[in-house]
Every structure is written in C-alpha cells, then in structure tokens.
Amino acid sequence: MAEQQKNDAANPEPEGGSSPETAAAPSGETKAKPAIKINDAADAKAKPAAKTKAAGKPKEQVIKLYESGKRIHPxxxxxxxxxxxxxxILATQFVFYCIPWFNWSGRQAVLFDIPNRHFFIFNLSFGMADLIYLALLLIICAFGLFWWTTVAGRLWCGYACPQTVYTEIMLWIDHFVEGDRNKRLKLDKEPWNARKIRIKLTKYLLIFAVCAWTGITFAGWFTPIRDFVPALFNGQAGGGALFAAAFYGFVTWLFAHQMREQVCKHMCPYARFQSAMFDPDTLIISYDTERGEPRGARKKNVGRDETDLGDCINCTMCVQVCPVGIDIRDGLQYECIGCAACIDACDDIMDKMGYPRGLIRYTTENVLEHKYGDGDIKKQLLRPRVIGYGAVLAVVVTAFLVGVATRQTLRVDIIKDRGVMVRENSKGWLENAYNLRIINNSEKEQTVTAAVAGFDDIALTGLPEGGVKVGGRETLTIPVQVSTIPEYADKGSHSIEFTFTYREEGSAEGHTITEKSNFIGE
Structure with missing residues (x-):
C-alpha cells in the first residue's frame, strides 16, 4: 500500500470527475507523467512515437471477500x-406490460393458465401433453444465448435483460426526482431534514407504484388480467395470484433498486460462464490502450500532435456513467454488461476535444492486436464456433416449428379395464372393456369417431353412431367394448389398433390418429 502511494505521488493524475483514483489538477493546466529525457533535436520526432506506445498491462485488482458494497450513483x-x-427498454416493456391486455378469439391473447394446465399463445393452444414444446423453447433460448454471446458478447445484458431494464427504470426515477449524479451524492451526504424526507418519500412512492404494477402485470400472465385487476381492488383476488403479484413486485424492488449491480456481479450465473463462450473475435467493449495512453489532462485547444500524451484526458466520465462502477480502461472485466454507456460518454468528450471517436468502442481482441481492422469484424462472423452454435440452434428451431405445425390437437389415451380381463357377451363373443380418455387441446368443438382392427371379425361398441362431440379444451372419459369371435382370440394377449378420426364442427376435413392396445383372449 505504501509503495502504491509512492507511485501515485510520483505520477499524479488530474481529476476530470469525482473518481477517487485521480488527483486534482488546476483547471486548464496541462500535466503529464515524467518522461525519459531526450535530446532537443529528436524531440519533434519522438512525440508521435510516444503517443502510439502501448501502456502495458492494466493494474492488478485485489478482490476482497465480504467487503461491504458502496452505493453507485451513475x-x-x-x-x-x-x-x-x-x-x-420500451420494446421489451411494451411486450411485458401490454400483451396480457390483448384479447384473441374472446380470451386473453397470451395466458399461461397453470391451475387449468393450459397455455394460450394467440391462436395456439397447448395442454400438459405438449410440454415437449416448452422444453424445446427453453433449449432454443439457451442455444440462442450461447450463439448471441459468441457473436456479440453481453449485448443481451446491456439492452434486454430484465435486471438491466428495471435497474435502468429505477435510475430514471432517481434522476427525475433527485437530479443527476452530483445532486444525488450531495443529497445522500445531507443530514435528514424536511426537504430530504420529501424528496426521498416522492422517489419511493414512484418506485412502489412501478414495482406494484410490475407485480400485477406478472400475475396477469398466469391469470386473466381483466378479471384479476378489478378483483384485486375489490379484495376478491385469489391467493395464488395475489402472492405472485406481491412476490414479483418485492423482487423487482429488491433486485432493481436495492441490489442493482450486485445481482450482475455476484448472483447472475451468466456473468460467470460467459467467458467459456468468448473468443478473440467476440464483440466486446474495449479501451484502445495504444491510442489512449499515456493519459492526462490538457487544454481544449491543444492538438493531438502537440503533446506526448495519448487521447485519453483522464476525465473519468467513462467511470462515472458505468452502472456497475468499473473502469473500462482496466481491460475486459466480468462485471461489464456491455451497455455502452462508457462509449457514449467517451465519444462526447472526444467530440469536444476535436478528436476522432472510438477511444472506447465495440471491437474485438484481434482488432486490438492488429490482426485485422474494425471494418473486417463482420467477416469474422462465419467462424467455426458461431457456425456450430448456429447450426444446433437452427435444428432445434426447425424441430420446434415443424412440431407445432404438425401436432395433433386431439389426444386419446386408451385405458384397459383391469377389473374384467375378458368376458363373454350376449352374442357369445369374447369382450374386453376399455376407457377412452379424449383430450381436446384446441379451442373448438371436435367430433370424434373410432374404429378398431386386429381380427378378421371385430366390433367396437359404446360410442354413438355419429361420433362423440368434445368441446374446446374439454376432456371426456368414455367406456367402450371391443369383441371378437372366440376362435380368433385364443388364450393370451393380442395386439389391436384403434383409429380415431376427428374434425372441427362444420368442417368436412378430418384428421386421423392411431393408438395401439391389447386384447385378452381365453
């Protein structure tokens, strides 16, 4: 620690913001780190060389366990x-907050009705037998994330992750009520008084409203929201839906307002295993060390070629805007969520200084090592890892789409009556009893007829002659009997096959499904 303080004293850095890692510098005064003495004749030639000199490895960081966190005010x-x-944020929250309010064919457009074991997504209807499609959807999301991470790093985290989105909304509220960063820092240091209480109370009322409505909307994905909201205010809401709303609202407040970046740093597993999907061609946010070092303050009208400093003026704006409180100039860090706030801040400073943008930018490790230029980044998309993840993703997506397009909306389970294995009916034929459980996963009434095969002479009884009508999302259990001549069914088990034909009411076109079962002879 003493050695570090000596280094800091020997190499003072001016303060462009409020970062504790920088030292104060007089306004408008150029201050640079000591350089190796060179002769005056070579001075003009040496300056450009010093500007492109690499700064070497970033400082090592010591991560302390059990260190209390500090509130970050970006x-x-x-x-x-x-x-x-x-x-x-607007696009994702439009989907989250608005979709549950849309109606489709007289019902909620998207509804995951867990108590009744039915899921509705616009004109698609899924029952519990269709959970394979949910599994495929989760696999698609996983491989999509792997593929996207390999191509573009943590862009998902920076732009669409719910944690990032709600944290950003909370920061909007902070900024709207308390002001920008400096005002918030000043307010936190003030003693409690009537003004501070009023400001904090206003902020927390807005936060409570956002969290409460977020929880209500979340519950509305699992229970009809047009019924749930009036029932909530009338005190007649169901316990399960009420718990879901309260729990999700509380978690939104806890994660997005209280914990914020701590969730990304310490709780999110994605931040831990993302490095396994990175390669030197993955898009990352990086500080151009060669161009920026050695950093230091200078007058605004000083040209780039008039100083031996790099383009970084050490203003620390990139640190001040970072929602996770890191310094991107220290290199790629697992805390970085790829939000590009530091890029916007740095570009603004470069514009004011008259320097080209891109000191901090989206780039790749290979670009920084001069293996190819920024203009060739798109050409690196067709590399083995990207193609591999993309191929698996394409196969799973194709399987999902084909499965959904060709799935049967009606399912029949044939349950053998074990109470009576075999009996003789009034005609002297051998008879087995079965229960047909017919599950209609569609929202339209279906007419179901059945036939059975397996012997030269076989009969099916128990179903109406014109078939049985099964309402939308209805499950019926119907007892039926299958009989045959004793000579065809000797002692033991014989394979038989049921053929079911179903069609929508008013439609001439039918669909056929077959199910196998056994007939017990004597």
Missing amino acids: KKAEGRFAKLRIAA
Whole structure:
C-alpha cells in the first residue's frame, strides 16, 4: 500500500470527475507523467512515437471477500447507444406490460393458465401433453444465448435483460426526482431534514407504484388480467395470484433498486460462464490502450500532435456513467454488461476535444492486436464456433416449428379395464372393456369417431353412431367394448389398433390418429 502511494505521488493524475483514483489538477493546466529525457533535436520526432506506445498491462485488482458494497450513483449517459437502450427498454416493456391486455378469439391473447394446465399463445393452444414444446423453447433460448454471446458478447445484458431494464427504470426515477449524479451524492451526504424526507418519500412512492404494477402485470400472465385487476381492488383476488403479484413486485424492488449491480456481479450465473463462450473475435467493449495512453489532462485547444500524451484526458466520465462502477480502461472485466454507456460518454468528450471517436468502442481482441481492422469484424462472423452454435440452434428451431405445425390437437389415451380381463357377451363373443380418455387441446368443438382392427371379425361398441362431440379444451372419459369371435382370440394377449378420426364442427376435413392396445383372449 505504501509503495502504491509512492507511485501515485510520483505520477499524479488530474481529476476530470469525482473518481477517487485521480488527483486534482488546476483547471486548464496541462500535466503529464515524467518522461525519459531526450535530446532537443529528436524531440519533434519522438512525440508521435510516444503517443502510439502501448501502456502495458492494466493494474492488478485485489478482490476482497465480504467487503461491504458502496452505493453507485451513475451519471446519466446520452448518445446513440443510450437511445438504442431506451428503444430496447420500451420494446421489451411494451411486450411485458401490454400483451396480457390483448384479447384473441374472446380470451386473453397470451395466458399461461397453470391451475387449468393450459397455455394460450394467440391462436395456439397447448395442454400438459405438449410440454415437449416448452422444453424445446427453453433449449432454443439457451442455444440462442450461447450463439448471441459468441457473436456479440453481453449485448443481451446491456439492452434486454430484465435486471438491466428495471435497474435502468429505477435510475430514471432517481434522476427525475433527485437530479443527476452530483445532486444525488450531495443529497445522500445531507443530514435528514424536511426537504430530504420529501424528496426521498416522492422517489419511493414512484418506485412502489412501478414495482406494484410490475407485480400485477406478472400475475396477469398466469391469470386473466381483466378479471384479476378489478378483483384485486375489490379484495376478491385469489391467493395464488395475489402472492405472485406481491412476490414479483418485492423482487423487482429488491433486485432493481436495492441490489442493482450486485445481482450482475455476484448472483447472475451468466456473468460467470460467459467467458467459456468468448473468443478473440467476440464483440466486446474495449479501451484502445495504444491510442489512449499515456493519459492526462490538457487544454481544449491543444492538438493531438502537440503533446506526448495519448487521447485519453483522464476525465473519468467513462467511470462515472458505468452502472456497475468499473473502469473500462482496466481491460475486459466480468462485471461489464456491455451497455455502452462508457462509449457514449467517451465519444462526447472526444467530440469536444476535436478528436476522432472510438477511444472506447465495440471491437474485438484481434482488432486490438492488429490482426485485422474494425471494418473486417463482420467477416469474422462465419467462424467455426458461431457456425456450430448456429447450426444446433437452427435444428432445434426447425424441430420446434415443424412440431407445432404438425401436432395433433386431439389426444386419446386408451385405458384397459383391469377389473374384467375378458368376458363373454350376449352374442357369445369374447369382450374386453376399455376407457377412452379424449383430450381436446384446441379451442373448438371436435367430433370424434373410432374404429378398431386386429381380427378378421371385430366390433367396437359404446360410442354413438355419429361420433362423440368434445368441446374446446374439454376432456371426456368414455367406456367402450371391443369383441371378437372366440376362435380368433385364443388364450393370451393380442395386439389391436384403434383409429380415431376427428374434425372441427362444420368442417368436412378430418384428421386421423392411431393408438395401439391389447386384447385378452381365453
């Protein structure tokens, strides 16, 4: 620690913000780290060389266990990536908050009705027998995340992850009520008084409203929201839906407002295993060390070629806007969520200084090592890892789409009556009894007829002559009997096959499914 303090004293860095890692510098004064003495004749030639000199490895960071966290107050970032992030938040929250209110064919457009074991997604209807499609959907999400991470790093985290989205919404509330970063820091240091209580109370009322409505909307994905909201205010809401709303609202407050970046740093598993999917061609946010070092303050009108400093003026704006409180200049870190707030902040400073943008930018490790240029990044998309993940993803997506398009909306389970293995009917034929459980997963009434085969002379009784009508999302259990001549069914088990034909009411086109069962002879 003493050695570090000596180094800091020998290499003072001016303060462009409020970062504790920088030292104060007089306004408008150029201050640089000591350089090796060179002769005056070579001075003009040496300056450009010093500008492109690599700064070497970043400082090592010591991670202390059980260290108490400090509240991060990020400065509001403005720029093209901030606008893109706002657009992503609006798009995702439109889906989350609005879709449950849409109606489709007289019911909620998207509803995961767990108590009744039925899921509705617009014109698609899924029962418990269709859980294989849910498994495929989860596999698609997993491989989609793997593929996307290999291509673009943690863009999902920075723009669409619910934790990031709700944290950003909470920061909007902070900024709206308390002001920008410096005002929030000042307010936190103030003693409690009437003004501070009023501001904090206003903020928490807005946060409570957002969290409460978020919880109500979440419950509305699992229970009809048009019935749930009035029932909630009338005190007649069901216990399960009420618990879901309260729990999700509480978690939103806890994770997005209280814990914020701590969730990304310490709880999210994605931050831990993402490095396994990174390669030197993965898109990351990086600080161009060669261009930026050695960093230091300078007058605004000083040209790039008039100083032996790099383009980084050490303003620390990239640190101040970071929602997880890291310094991107220290290199790629697992805490970085790829939100690009530091890029917007740095680009703004570069514009003011008259320097080209891109000191901090989306790039790849191989670009920084000069293996190819920024313009060739797109050409690296067709590399083995990306193709491999993409191929698996394409196969699973195809299987999902084909399965959904060709799935049967009606299912029949044939249950053998074990109470009576075999008996003789009034005609002298051998008879077995079965229960047909007919499950209609569609929302339309279906007419079901059945036939059986397995012997030269076989009969099916118990179903109406014109078939049985099964209502939408209805399950019927119907007892039927199968009989045959004793000569055909000797002692033992014989394979038989049921053929069911079903069609929608008013439709001439039918669909056929077959199910196998056994006939017991004597």
